[in-house]
Amino acid sequence: MNINARELSMKILLDINKNKAYSNLSLNKYLVDVKERKDENLIREIIYGVLENLIYIDYIISKASKVKMKKIHPYILEIIRIGIYQIVFMDKIPESAAVNESVKLAKKYGHKGTIGFTNGILRSISREKEKYTSIDVNDKMKYISIKYSHPEDLVKIWIDEFGIDFTQKLCEANNNRPLLNIRINTLKTNKNALINSLKQKGIETVDGKYAEDCLIVKNPFAITETDEFKKGLFTIQDESSMLVAQIMNPKENSRVLDVCSAPGGKSTHIAQVMNNKGFILSRDIYPHKIKLIEENVNRLGIDIIKTEVYDALKRDESLLGKFDYCLLDAPCSGLGLIRRKPEIKLNRKEEDIESLSNLQYKIIQNVKDYIKIGGFLVYSTCTILDKENIDLIKIFLKENPNFKLVDIQDRIKNKEEFSTLNDGYIKLFPHIHKTDGFFIAKMIKER
Numbered sequence: 001m002n003i004n005a006r007e008l009s010m011k012i013l014l015d016i017n018k019n020k021a022y023s024n025l026s027l028n029k030y031l032v033d034v035k036e037r038k039d040e041n042l043i044r045e046i047i048y049g050v051l052e053n054l055i056y057i058d059y060i061i062s063k064a065s066k067v068k069m070k071k072i073h074p075y076i077l078e079i080i081r082i083g084i085y086q087i088v089f090m091d092k093i094p095e096s097a098a099v100n101e102s103v104k105l106a107k108k109y110g111h112k113g114t115i116g117f118t119n120g121i122l123r124s125i126s127r128e129k130e131k132y133t134s135i136d137v138n139d140k141m142k143y144i145s146i147k148y149s150h151p152e153d154l155v156k157i158w159i160d161e162f163g164i165d166f167t168q169k170l171c172e173a174n175n176n177r178p179l180l181n182i183r184i185n186t187l188k189t190n191k192n193a194l195i196n197s198l199k200q201k202g203i204e205t206v207d208g209k210y211a212e213d214c215l216i217v218k219n220p221f222a223i224t225e226t227d228e229f230k231k232g233l234f235t236i237q238d239e240s241s242m243l244v245a246q247i248m249n250p251k252e253n254s255r256v257l258d259v260c261s262a263p264g265g266k267s268t269h270i271a272q273v274m275n276n277k278g279f280i281l282s283r284d285i286y287p288h289k290i291k292l293i294e295e296n297v298n299r300l301g302i303d304i305i306k307t308e309v310y311d312a313l314k315r316d317e318s319l320l321g322k323f324d325y326c327l328l329d330a331p332c333s334g335l336g337l338i339r340r341k342p343e344i345k346l347n348r349k350e351e352d353i354e355s356l357s358n359l360q361y362k363i364i365q366n367v368k369d370y371i372k373i374g375g376f377l378v379y380s381t382c383t384i385l386d387k388e389n390i391d392l393i394k395i396f397l398k399e400n401p402n403f404k405l406v407d408i409q410d411r412i413k414n415k416e417e418f419s420t421l422n423d424g425y426i427k428l429f430p431h432i433h434k435t436d437g438f439f440i441a442k443m444i445k446e447r
Helices: 005-019 023-033 037-052 054-064 074-089 095-109 112-127 129-133 140-147 152-162 164-174 191-200 239-248 265-273 287-300 343-347 350-370 390-399
Strands: 180-184 205-207 214-217 234-236 254-258 278-284 305-309 323-329 371-381 403-405 425-428 438-445
Touching: 005 023, 005 037, 005 074, 005 095, 023 037, 037 054, 037 074, 054 074, 054 112, 054 129, 054 140, 074 095, 074 112, 074 129, 095 112, 112 129, 140 152, 140 164, 152 164, 152 350, 180 239, 191 205, 191 214, 214 239, 234 287, 239 265, 239 323, 239 371, 239 425, 239 438, 254 265, 265 278, 265 287, 265 305, 265 323, 278 287, 287 305, 323 350, 350 371, 350 390, 390 403, 390 425, 390 438
Parallel strands: 254 278, 254 323, 278 305, 323 371
Antiparallel strands: 180 214, 180 234, 205 214, 371 438, 403 438, 425 438
């Protein structure tokens, strides 16, 4: 099948920007028929490049176009965005090719007026790149917002919480592509054996910095097609997420409840730590997500996990006081995942964060009673806002004095890089730790 990478990129961007599809899911859907590695690489580069720089690209369009953005046809807008991304950010593609390919697409999806419009804008930007790419604002918040393509509301929240310099470095890091992280399945192999096995296939890896079972993959193309993946010798998971089971550190033959489990990365890792001995109840509200957990469980060769469809907001009287460990990997704003899903920064609203914080608190108040006295509650999110993290935990502890944060210093490699481990929680940031933004707290139920 002859694939036009730019045309397919246009369709994917329409799916993401118009239909609010997740970038990873939309890519997977459209890339099924793409067989050439160079085509897939170009499409991924364009999609993530445009999404990471969308506000900046649209700023450039607004300077170059007399037509207001909302009046540009959605197809033509995506074609121009793709063209600008190639001209401004992609050195390996000649600017003339970027313009000509965009005009060809405009001919196919537009009319005479939109063809000239597309050609005119892209040629103007190509001729006077410095004029159109300069950011003509004095306000530091607005500059950061445009330069790193994060909405002003989000930049303001971060500046208020972290300060200007921290926010600028964070936004810059959010636009850097993360390397793929994989978790060794210690039930089937060990680190050295997996490193050597992947190396024989030309796949280079380095050790994770904080998680014991982490390998960072330098060249991960088609890694899920390898025998090692199919046989369950590893799974894909960010290093920050691996720290959840590492910090929980459940003993063999324990009873563990994972209340928001899908797609099962943390549940399966917990099973690993327990050497596949004990019992884990992994729940999620959506049946199709339960299937994802079961697929992971089967591939990794785990038999101590039972899955159930269940709403974490509903109190289950049959579970009261039954578990040694409970994990609440809470629904959150996902603002720690922007490097992987850049559309998150474009779609997340301040009122969403307030709503999610309320939801998180309702769930944690609900699940606390499932834990035995002397048992542990681990709370985690893939966001960086204190409102969803330590502020929420402090409120919970104040209202539940029978719970107390426990020292987790002995659970992290390179622990000297974190200042809060003896306080019972850890915060990770993309620009500091080169991981997803993440939060984990561990509490004991004393009475």
